[in-house]
Amino acid sequence: MPDPTPAAVQSVHGRDCANSAHHSVLGGACLPGPRSASSRPMKPKASSEHEDQVGKAGGKITPRAEDYPQWYQDVIREAEMAEPAKVVKGCMVIKPHGYAVWEKIQRELDGRFKATGHKNAYFPLLIPQSFITKEAEHVEGFAPELAVVTHAGGEKLDEPYVIRPTSETVIGYFFSRWVDSYRDLPLLMNQWANVMRWEKRTRMFLRTTEFLWQEGHTAHANHQEAQEEVQRMLGVYGDFAEEVMAMPVIRGVKTESEKFAGALQSSCIEAMMQDGKALQAGTSHDLGQNFGKAFNVQFQTQAGNREYVWQTSWGVSTRLIGGLIMTHADDAGLVLPPRLAPIHVVIVPIFRSDDERSRVMAAAERIKAELVDIDISPPRARYRDFLEVVIDDRDMKPGAKFYDWERRGVPVRVELGPKDLEKDQVCVKMRVDSEAGKGKEFIPQAQFIATIRERLAKFQDALLAAARARLAARSVELNTWDEFLKTFAGEQSSFAWCHWDGTRETEARIKEQTRATIRCIPLPGQGPAPEPGQCIVTGKPSAQRVLIARAY
RNA sequence: CGGGACGUAGCCCAGUCUGGUAGGGCGCCUGGUUCGGAUCCAGGAGGUCGCAGGUUCAAAUCCUGCCGUCCCGACCA
Numbered sequence: 218m219p220d221p222t223p224a225a226v227q228s229v230h231g232r233d234c235a236n237s238a239h240h241s242v243l244g245g246a247c248l249p250g251p252r253s254a255s256s257r258p259m260k261p262k263a264s265s266e267h268e269d270q271v272g273k274a275g276g277k278i279t280p281r282a283e284d285y286p287q288w289y290q291d292v293i294r295e296a297e298m299a300e301p302a303k304v305v306k307g308c309m310v311i312k313p314h315g316y317a318v319w320e321k322i323q324r325e326l327d328g329r330f331k332a333t334g335h336k337n338a339y340f341p342l343l344i345p346q347s348f349i350t351k352e353a354e355h356v357e358g359f360a361p362e363l364a365v366v367t368h369a370g371g372e373k374l375d376e377p378y379v380i381r382p383t384s385e386t387v388i389g390y391f392f393s394r395w396v397d398s399y400r401d402l403p404l405l406m407n408q409w410a411n412v413m414r415w416e417k418r419t420r421m422f423l424r425t426t427e428f429l430w431q432e433g434h435t436a437h438a439n440h441q442e443a444q445e446e447v448q449r450m451l452g453v454y455g456d457f458a459e460e461v462m463a464m465p466v467i468r469g470v471k472t473e474s475e476k477f478a479g480a481l482q483s484s485c486i487e488a489m490m491q492d493g494k495a496l497q498a499g500t501s502h503d504l505g506q507n508f509g510k511a512f513n514v515q516f517q518t519q520a521g522n523r524e525y526v527w528q529t530s531w532g533v534s535t536r537l538i539g540g541l542i543m544t545h546a547d548d549a550g551l552v553l554p555p556r557l558a559p560i561h562v563v564i565v566p567i568f569r570s571d572d573e574r575s576r577v578m579a580a581a582e583r584i585k586a587e588l589v590d591i592d593i594s595p596p597r598a599r600y601r602d603f604l605e606v607v608i609d610d611r612d613m614k615p616g617a618k619f620y621d622w623e624r625r626g627v628p629v630r631v632e633l634g635p636k637d638l639e640k641d642q643v644c645v646k647m648r649v650d651s652e653a654g655k656g657k658e659f660i661p662q663a664q665f666i667a668t669i670r671e672r673l674a675k676f677q678d679a680l681l682a683a684a685r686a687r688l689a690a691r692s693v694e695l696n697t698w699d700e701f702l703k704t705f706a707g708e709q710s711s712f713a714w715c716h717w718d719g720t721r722e723t724e725a726r727i728k729e730q731t732r733a734t735i736r737c738i739p740l741p742g743q744g745p746a747p748e749p750g751q752c753i754v755t756g757k758p759s760a761q762r763v764l765i766a767r768a769y
Numbered sequence: 770c771g772g773g774a775c776g777u778a779g780c781c782c783a784g785u786c787u788g789g790u791a792g793g794g795c796g797c798c799u800g801g802u803u804c805g806g807a808u809c810c811a812g813g814a815g816g817u818c819g820c821a822g823g824u825u826c827a828a829a830u831c832c833u834g835c836c837g838u839c840c841c842g843a844c845c846a
Contacts, residue, residue, distance in 0.1 A: 277781075286840065294780090303819090303837060362845070383846075417770060417844050424845075477846040485846085500846055532846080567805050616806035623806095634805055644805075657805090708841095732842085 278624070280548045285492045292542055293421050295624045296551040307419035307426030311535065314625060317559035318538055319429065323409065325461050325556070326431065326533070328599055329453045335405040335433060340387050342411070343378035348386035351511040355385065358478020362414040380413045385479060385504065385530055388434045389512030396436060396516050396526060403446070404436040404526075422539030423496070423769050430534035436514060436526040440505070443527035447501045450531040451484045454499035461595075462537065463554040463681035464488050464544045465688050466498055467712070467744060467764055469737025474721055477530075481505035487736045487764060489688045490543035493710035495736045495766040498540050501531035539769070544684050551626030552648055554680050555673040556595065562588060562606045562669070563622045565615050567634030581608045581633050584643070587666050593673065604669065623648060628676050631665070632657070647672075651679030688712065694745060694762065701753055701765075705731040710767035712736075714745050716759035718752035726754060727765065736764045 278295055279287040293299055298315030302308035311319065327337070343366060350356045359382050366378040381387065388406070396404060413427045433450060437443040451468055458466045466486035476483035480502040488498045508514070509525035517523055545552040555561055564581045568574040585606045594602045607627075609618050615632065622630055632644035643665050647654040653675035692712040695701050704711050710733065717723060717735065728734050738761070741747075747761035 284840095290839075301838060306837070358846075414845080418842090420839095471846080475846085480846075483846065497846080502846075530846090565805090569804065612804095614804050614806085614808065616804085616808095619806050621807090632805060636805080 278548060278550055281491065288548070289539075289543060290421065292546045292550055292624075296626060298538065298542070298551070299421055301421070305426070307416065309421055309425050311429075314559065315538060318541070318553070318557055319535060321557045321559065322461075322537055323431075324600065325595075326453075326457060327407075327409075329457060330407050330431070330433065331599070332597075333405075333449060333453060335407045335435075337408060338406050339408050339410065340381075340384050340391065342381055344381050344384070344387045346377045346379050348390060349379050351386065351389075352479045352507055354507070355479035355511075359383070359414075362416060364413050364415050381410070382412055382414045383530075383532075384408065384410070384412075384432055384434065385508050385528075386512070389508040389514060389528070392434075392436050392509075392526065392528075393512045393514040396514055399438050399516055399518050402436060402438045402516060402526065403442060405433075405446075406435065407431055407433040420539070420769070422542070423536055425535075428535050430532050432530060432532040435529045436509070437528070438516065438518070438524075438526070440527045443505075443529050444503055446529045447482075447484055447503045447531070450529070451486065451499070451501040454486050454501065454531070454533060458486055458488065458498055458537075459681060461554070461556045462541055462544070463556075463677055463684060464498070464540055465681065465685045467737060467739060469739040469743060469764060471500075471737060472721075472724055472735050472763075474724060475735065477502045479504065479507050480530075481507065484740075485737055487766075488540050488544065489684075489691060489712055489766075490540070490769065491687065492543075493691045493712070493766070495710070495712070495764075495768040496536070496540045496543070497736070497768065498537060499531070499533040502529060504528040504530060545680055546626070547649070549620075550624030552680070553626035553628060555593075555628050555677045558605075558626065558628050560605045560607050560625075560627050561593075561673060562604060562629045562631060563618075563627045564606065564608045564631045564633055565618050565622075566608065566610060567615055567632055569635075573635050576638060577633055577635065578608070578610065580638055584631070584633070584662060584666065588669065591666075591669060593670060619646075628673060629669070637662075645672075647676060649676070649679070649683075651676060651683075653679055692744075695753060696750070698753055701727075702731065705733050705767065708767075713765045714762040715753040715765050716750040716761075717763045717765075718755050718757035718759055720755075723752060723754045731767075733765050733767050736766050736768060738763045 278291040281288045293315075296314060297312050298318070299309045299311045302310050330337075346365065349359065349363070363382060364380045366380065367374055369378075392404060395401065409429075409431050411427055411429050415426060416424050419425050435443070435446050437446060455466055455468050458464045466488045468486055469484065471477075471483040471485055477500065482503045484501045484503075485497055486499045488496045490496055504527075506525040506527055508528050514526045514528070515523050516526060541553070541557065542551065545554065564585060566574070566577045566581050568577045585608055588604045588606045591604045592601055593604055594600065609622070611618065619630065626648060628648050630646045630648070632646070634644075637643055637659070640659075641662055642659050643662050645654060645658045645660060645665060646656070650656065653672050692714065693704060694714045695704060696716075701713065701715065704713055713733070724735055744764060745762050750759050750762070751757065752759050
């Protein structure tokens, strides 16, 4: 069971606890709390020894309506989520605040993978080039974006290594060594890793040359089991996106031309960003026996025959963070759903004199001490999760702090001043006005503490509801090509549900003329109820509508 | 990889056309004043102008190449 102490040691200065000067002062611990409560002069100087940049931001965030791509860049910079690596093309540095969100994503997903029977493992970063070429479609799909290691140890390698763009091949090789009998199946694995794809155009989080992800790889005795696994994990992704990220998604199947290179079929979840564009947020592939045959992954059946395994693979990446930003953030900066927020509550002390300062800080510490013991673990979680609370005792004007924490997306802000102490109350402001709270609320301290869980839950629900409303509002059923052209005029995008004749030619034509693509063929219950109709381009018969949108 | 924009102090940018001692704002440091939505005053630190060549008495500025960023395409599970 994790000790709740980590919640208590976090501070605005805690982002770089490696600072040696800081450690010497504090005896090796990064504990701002007691320090803050002592009778120090009003102008704290300890923070000046940190290299952190809290309070240094303050740059402009371009309004979404003015320039959406610029807004996206601005939010990432101002929230200090990440920055371009500069020295390595297309790569990024995920900064502490961004990485903390990724860690939360990891923990949530990892728990769900384990609950569905998967075990984590780790495979090599480098893959022999010959492996990649063993599956015909796979090599065709990935060859253009491979980075290759040709020299090592001062010598040219006999066979170059490819830096993994994905690990089906190397894992296929090991599966062939590990699987002998039907008793070895199913083999259910996952790895958390970095991969590299030399993309022509990169965007922070959405498509970077190197990115972090998880890739699940499983082997099964028959196709049906594999297909069930594909659906199971797509379900995990969909639930995670909606329950944890508060990001509604459409679950569906990719068309032939959009599927994973080497798969029989690819399933996906597609989310809508605030500009109406789609983001492929996760995929789950039915690999059939393609890799089983390429890497000779055979097993003996109960009847004694030798058969190739049926494999699946599924993954989500740091792209999810981009999706999170473009789902919830606003013109004031990042907005984080409580279940992924590294910090849930920030307490901003308000004071004038030294006397007020010490009284307010003491009260803030008391409130924090109560809050950090509150268990906010999700239902059935295998770990305990506690409220993360920060007291912002920086020497800045309160208003400046408000802007700062809003940019970082902290869900709840508490203002605590002398007036509040007199009335035993706190001033609460939610990051986004919703049912969880509107404007500044003045409520008794005890009530705030007693209801914080409910408040966060409501906030989480409100974000999902708002995103669902947006998805509904920008989803349209289109029946004529004229309507279609109008919907995708200029840079616009919506989720267009249209009939399609099922041919690759029509799909290509739609893309050529509008740059919109078929995002998926929806699964039952996703999108409009299936009803036959006529293809929006050719007028040929169609069994159901498909989802078409511009995509990131 | 094509088209466009760009790279000057931690951040945002002016200066480049028309070559001549590197500037501003924010942030940072010191002191004071303030503190419930981005205080104010005074003083101060910080830059081989993305990198490498070239032209020139002289290059942030002109020329060539390279690297990187952003946007639009092509490409992309």
